[in-house]
Amino acid sequence: MDKLGDLPRAGRREWLAMAILALPCLLYSMDLTVLNLAVPELAADLDPSPAQLLWMVDIYGFILAAALIPMGVFGDRIGRRRLLLWGAFAFGAASLIAAFSSSAPMMIAARALMGLAAAALAPSTLSMVSNLFPHPEDRSKAIGVWIASFSAGGAIGPLIGGLLLEYFWWGSVFLINLPVMALLLVCGPRLLPEARDISAPRPDMASAFGLLVAVLGLVYAIKKVATDGWSGEAGIALTLSIVAAVLFCRRQQRLAVPFLDLKMFASPRFSAALTINILGFFVAFGMFLLVALYLQFGIGLTQLQAGLAAAPSGIAFIVGALAAPAIAPRLGTAGLMAVGFLVAAGGFALAGAAASSGDLALMIGAYCMFSLGLAPVFTMTTDVIVGSVPSSHAGAAAGLSEASTELGGAFGIAVLGSLLTLVYRLALVDYPLLADMPMSAALGPDSSGAQLEAARHALGQAIEMAAYLCSAIAICGAALTLIIRNRDGLQTEMQGT
The missing domain is CATH 1.20.1250.20 (MFS general substrate transporter like domains)
Known part of the structure; x- marks a missing residue:
């Protein structure tokens, strides 16, 4: 109890910072589903092939899932606030590209960049909660707000998307990200403290790539089986995932400071x-x-x-x-x-x-x-x-x-x-x-x-x-x-x- 009593309690500044951190969480969950509503208009405008249309919808989630762990480690090494702000800038830029995409490949590339940027946002916001709220009671409440913001984004995403598509063109579902990212970029440096592991070396990029391949292969295999049943393509993806995971674990054992502490x-x-x-x-x-x-x-x-x-x-x-x-x-x-x-x-x-x-x-x-x-x-x-x-x-x-x-x-x-x-x-x-x-x-x-x-x-x-x-x-x-x-x-x- 004495140990808990020595920990500082959150004040007005910390909870205001939490409100800022909740904003990208709203968009994170909204963008997982909002494109589904725009698919008919987008397909009519960009004329993608069936395979291109599938990649437009799926690539955001694929890249997001694969990059979450590497981005979390990068935040520990280079600074969580820095990664969050760079992620916000990249997410806004990618949203702008997506809104004004003139071809299917351009949209696919924009959605991939959005997934990568979202992977920088999510773990950065959660890891910063532990920095802002060292007391367990405050941290539990803040995580409740963090979880609730994701749910709010999932709940209002279809409603906002439907309303925007009712009165504007399909690119508007991406432009709504810009004011939120701008607010985060303006307020973040003033309200959010920087935090990183100052004793850790630079991130091992080979480990980051191996981990990304391992998770991406696994997620792709799972979704491929879900949509088309077991196939050679799913088998190749799963095999690649297993090989990458084994090589990743072996490399962590050889590194003086592992990329991910197993x-x-x-x-x-x-x-x-x-x-x-x-x-x-x-x-x-x-x-x-x-x-x-x-x-x-x-x-x-x-x-x-x-x-x-x-x-x-x-x-x-x-x-x-x-x-x-x-x-x-x-x-x-x-x-x-x-x-x-x-x-x-x-x-x-x-x-x-x-x-x-x-x-x-x-x-x-x-x-x-x-x-x-x-x-x-x-x-x-x-x-x-x-x-x-x-x-x-x-x-x-x-x-x-x-x-x-x-x-x-x-x-x-x-x-x-x-x-x-x-x-x-x-x-x-x-x-x-x-x-x-x-x-x-x-x-x-x-x-x-x-x-x-x-x-x-x-x-x-x-x-x-x-x-x-x-x-x-x-x-x-x-x-x-x-x-x-x-x-x-x-x-x-x-x-x-």
Whole structure:
């Protein structure tokens, strides 16, 4: 207790700085989805090939996921504020290029640069939280704000994107990034302190490249399997990822000062939090996608209507993230995560019932319920991950936290998406032609009559099955959290955060 009493508490300046840090987090999550709304107009204007159109949508997420850990390490070495400001400048410049792209290759290059810049923003903001808020109570509250800002971006992204596309051209969805990045560049140097590991050598670029290839290959393989099934291309990507990961680990053992200190994983507290984070985002990202599909194809809402229907879940997520630090002292960190998983399990079960009955109100309520439950899980795991490493490694820990989010989400989308496709096709066994059609065509505006009803019923069955699986996984997550807490004295470690 004396040790905690000696730590400074956050004041007005620190919380104002936190408000500035929340801004790029809003854009980070918005830009993961906002392009989807602009695809029809963008495709008509730039006339991309099918492969180019796919890369326009996917390359942002690919580069983002691959670069998160290297960028977190770079922040530790060159300065987290410096990396954040350079990332803000690059993100704004890339957004400007994207807004006025005149060809498909130009748009793909701009989106790739945006992904790289976003990878500099996310771990920098999280690592700076630990510098601004050294006291655990303040840090937990700040991480709740940090988590909530991502949810807010995801909730308002489709709404803002839909409104902009209703009245302006498709480039406007990128131009909204500019004033936020400008505000960060103006206020950041005045409010944000610089922090870095002054004793560390320059980053090892060979290690950074190897780590980037390892993560990029893994994410690409997962998404390739999710969309096209197992193929030689996915196998090559996975093999390349494994080889790069092995070479990376061997190189770290030879370096006097490793690029990424693998000893962090020896901490049960750190490794347990990463594992739980991956499991949580597995069910979260998978169900976010399936609910979006159900709202648009199962019920027939437009994209803007689906965004409005999903907005209450974003509010529930924000409430859960902000309330978590206040509840944690009563239940303990692991206890709160277990309760959050159980609440989410109930929400997933309700989502399954809503999918089978076609009840829109029940689906919205279920979406709110599992969002409310998962928010404390993510808030607490992030707090544990960042709080369990020395301040000199805060950037690397933040990068690993964000990378675990992306990998867990990619696995969730791949597994639940594959299950959805399998159950959907099995449910259409009496309609073989319909089962072979793309889901967007079978459930699109040109479909009608008995075939449309059959396809919607099949989709409802598929989402029901996936939702019940998520409910079972969430219950396992609660049990795993409690088992890990009580094993080898880990209860004290996790509750001491």
